[in-house]
Amino acid sequence: xxxxxxxxxxxxxxASTAIxxxxxxxxxxxxxKAATWVLMSAFALHTIFIAFRWVExxxxxxxxxxxxxxxxxxxxxxxxxxFQIRTKTRVLGAFVAPIALILxxxxxxxxxxxxxxxxxLNTSWVTIHVILSLxxxxxxxxxxVSAFIYLVQDKYLKKRKIDSMSRFxxxxxxxxxxxxxxxxxxxxxxxxxIVAGVVWARTVWGTELQGDPKQVATLVSWLMCALLVHQRLxxxxxxxxxxxxxxxxFVFLLFAFVGVNLLFATVHSF
Amino acid sequence: MKIVLLGMNHKTAPLELRERLSIACDDERxxxxxxxxxxxxxxxxxxxxxNRVEVLVHTDDxxxxxxxxxxxxxxxxNLTVKEMAACLYTYRDEDAVRHxxxxxxxxxxxxxxxxxxxxxxxxxxxxxxxxxxxxVILNKLLHHAFRTAKRVRTETAISANAVSVGYAAVELSxxxxxxxxxxxxxxVGAGEMAELAARHLVERGVNEFTVINRTYDKALRLAxxxxxxxxxxxxxxxxxxxxxxxISSTGAPGFIIDRTMIEKALRxxxxxxxxxxxxxxxxxxxxxxxxxxxxxxxxxxDLQNIADRNLKNRREEADKARRIxxxxxxxxxxxxxxxQVVPTIIExxxxxxxxxxxxxxxxxxxxRELREEERFHIEALVQSVxxxxxxxxxxxxxxxxxxxxxxxxxxxxxxxxxxxxDRHLK
Numbered sequence: 123x124x125x126x127x128x129x130x131x132x133x134x135x136x137a138s139t140a141i142x143x144x145x146x147x148x149x150x151x152x153x154x155k156a157a158t159w160v161l162m163s164a165f166a167l168h169t170i171f172i173a174f175r176w177v178e179x180x181x182x183x184x185x186x187x188x189x190x191x192x193x194x195x196x197x198x199x200x201x202x203x204x205f206q207i208r209t210k211t212r213v214l215g216a217f218v219a220p221i222a223l224i225l226x227x228x229x230x231x232x233x234x235x236x237x238x239x240x241x242x243l244n245t246s247w248v249t250i251h252v253i254l255s256l257x258x259x260x261x262x263x264x265x266x267v268s269a270f271i272y273l274v275q276d277k278y279l280k281k282r283k284i285d286s287m288s289r290f291x292x293x294x295x296x297x298x299x300x301x302x303x304x305x306x307x308x309x310x311x312x313x314x315x316i317v318a319g320v321v322w323a324r325t326v327w328g329t330e331l332q333g334d335p336k337q338v339a340t341l342v343s344w345l346m347c348a349l350l351v352h353q354r355l356x357x358x359x360x361x362x363x364x365x366x367x368x369x370x371x372f373v374f375l376l377f378a379f380v381g382v383n384l385l386f387a388t389v390h391s392f
Numbered sequence: 393m394k395i396v397l398l399g400m401n402h403k404t405a406p407l408e409l410r411e412r413l414s415i416a417c418d419d420e421r422x423x424x425x426x427x428x429x430x431x432x433x434x435x436x437x438x439x440x441x442x443n444r445v446e447v448l449v450h451t452d453d454x455x456x457x458x459x460x461x462x463x464x465x466x467x468x469x470n471l472t473v474k475e476m477a478a479c480l481y482t483y484r485d486e487d488a489v490r491h492x493x494x495x496x497x498x499x500x501x502x503x504x505x506x507x508x509x510x511x512x513x514x515x516x517x518x519x520x521x522x523x524x525x526x527x528v529i530l531n532k533l534l535h536h537a538f539r540t541a542k543r544v545r546t547e548t549a550i551s552a553n554a555v556s557v558g559y560a561a562v563e564l565s566x567x568x569x570x571x572x573x574x575x576x577x578x579x580v581g582a583g584e585m586a587e588l589a590a591r592h593l594v595e596r597g598v599n600e601f602t603v604i605n606r607t608y609d610k611a612l613r614l615a616x617x618x619x620x621x622x623x624x625x626x627x628x629x630x631x632x633x634x635x636x637x638x639i640s641s642t643g644a645p646g647f648i649i650d651r652t653m654i655e656k657a658l659r660x661x662x663x664x665x666x667x668x669x670x671x672x673x674x675x676x677x678x679x680x681x682x683x684x685x686x687x688x689x690x691x692x693x694d695l696q697n698i699a700d701r702n703l704k705n706r707r708e709e710a711d712k713a714r715r716i717x718x719x720x721x722x723x724x725x726x727x728x729x730x731x732q733v734v735p736t737i738i739e740x741x742x743x744x745x746x747x748x749x750x751x752x753x754x755x756x757x758x759x760r761e762l763r764e765e766e767r768f769h770i771e772a773l774v775q776s777v778x779x780x781x782x783x784x785x786x787x788x789x790x791x792x793x794x795x796x797x798x799x800x801x802x803x804x805x806x807x808x809x810x811x812x813x814d815r816h817l818k
Contacts, residue, residue, distance in 0.1 A: 359663060
């Protein structure tokens, strides 16, 4: 049952990605609309899948790396759909859907394996830490996508080249708003996630920081995010500069989430 | 089909001539009644705008109707025969239908794809319906034209994208700001084009409108017109910091807004996006202001280029629209072909046979208990009632068709008995 749900969600993500790609090719909003509906159904299936798995295994469904990846995909899509309701930024989905698809395919590698959560990690602190950090990451992913589209649209408008592509892309201000909200929420969640992790580390290891590469990378990217939030709120950075910085912050964050586990031996890999 | 369309438009007739005819047709109700009163004309429809006059009729004698219609137009427009011959076009049947569809879809318009004409045709049709000069055929035809126009609009990009400088400015504003509500516009100076652009923006719901002019009275007058505020020229810098969209069109010989002013304004508005439209000649805003981040500067040539390119796109879309129109002309012709008497009678008979059979099947449970002879009598009785009822309408239909002009009757029969719907179901 669970495996079928997962496969259905995967298929729906694939379909949505394909329809979004078609919408970019023909530059018709109607096509993108259809893709959004498919993405919505994919999200619903994915939600049911995660809920089922939670009930079935009785352990929080975010601890193993494949589960974490699947959760990030779910969060990104959910956040995007929430924004979609508020703003007319359908085209964002054309980037969100493939990202979700890749993540879900990646997570499928060992999703059905029976991952047993190590005793040490089977506490609600860890679940909170992981969910908050990953949700924060999802916000930054969305900020990065909207920043990227912002830069493309900005280029069109600056060059005074209005063609079917620039017409198809969302207005600058909407993209900037999504970026703004995502960055602030992402930063808050990430901060809370790190605090939760620190509290847990103290109870288990007796110390907050071991100079572990993952912790260092996360801290660096957290500082970048903090800088971005500061520039946005205090200095009033908008548009292009904020877009560039949020792409940079996300790249660092991605490195902290994924890259470190691949490159370094870390106590943080499970 | 016996449908005829006479008319003249901006391509065939000079403005002065169209004017004369259009003034003569000013009393639209009267004109259309005059047309309808011509012998042999069964239904009539007229539409006249500043770019065209079109008269569409359904008649049972094409040649005589055309001749009399032309006479009417001569006398109405006070035109000479020579003028007429040069300007007036006459389309018949399929060509008339196609022309009407083109007009309604905006393909025949001066600015290709402009949507106004559809509204004008609809309004003219409403008048004709009120005057009771249209009938089954033209009603169907006009509704078909509206549907075709809608298809053309949704399936092609012929009405999409701005083809005037003013609308191009609106389109760009939307690409930058999304919704224009809660946005403020600053108009510096007053030129016709700038006023027009401002008017479009105000129509799109911008929140605040401020006019700055060297002559304060002029600013006041314009501000009153747009329900905005007027401000003296020396607060220009301050106003720049408060506005999202700036339209400049002063007669100043040099730049009145430069890079430093814009940089200051941007600081004041915390880097919120700023859209500068420079419609002045010579230009008002130093082009290097457009290099600043979050500032988008467009001058009159940029806007004109966008409008021109869009117009070119529309012309390309016209081919698609023509294909849709051909398709719909075909649909209309197919409908029209059903108006022949014999197939309609056959359809009517078979529909009533179906009903009879259905009722007998429904009654099978109690009829089974009757003797065979009784059943036979009941069936014979029903059949004979049906035959008696159908006899007169069917013979009359045939008779009318032999005299020509049965179209309307057939159409009514098809409508009343729901044969149209059945055809669609099949």
